[in-house]
Amino acid sequence: MHLREYVKVLQSILRVGRVDHHGEFYNIVIEFPRTAQIPVLISTLGKKAFQLAGEIADGALSWMCPVPYLLHTGIPLLHKAATANRRSKFPPVVAHVSVALSQDSDSVRVAGHKMFDMYSKFPFYVKMFADAGFPLTSNEKVTDDLVNNIIISGKEDAVATSLTKLMAAGLDELMVSLVPVVDEKYEQTQLMRLIGQM
16 A cells, blocks of 8 residues: 555545545455544655645655755645645645754764764665755765754754744744753753743
8 A cells, every 4th residue: 555545544534434445455444433633644755755745645744854955845845736736725844853952063963963874874864865955975974064954053042043933934833852962851851841931
């Protein structure tokens, strides 16, 4: 079953309470006593995923996508597909954003590489990074520029301002994750407090 079929099956189960699907790999005929109006969001990384989200999904979830790539590539593709499919509104984009509560740029960069270097081993991330203007280094590692572009860092008030600007720039929702630099437990508490006050 392809992702397009999964989305349609899930939406039918949740919204209508029944599904009658006959595909290449699965036949599903089932009925439920109740429905649940739960949105079905899909993971979006590459261009085709953003297009599919625009066509049929209830939203798009990004992960590790640089913000300029989301704003100038992903979201326009999603909007174009939604318009072509005569959808009444654009599905929202939930953007993954990494935050380091530190002003020490060298330490932030080291912490970022510690978290992000593993993504250089996955071809689909490598392709997205290249599409976003951040190809891997000659020794097949993520670049400092990519790490700096993905992480929002600084004091709490500066981070809060940056997150607010991202929302104003066209991102519908933010999924914020911590890049620990010195004390993960303390920094996580501070980040949660910051988000709660926004």
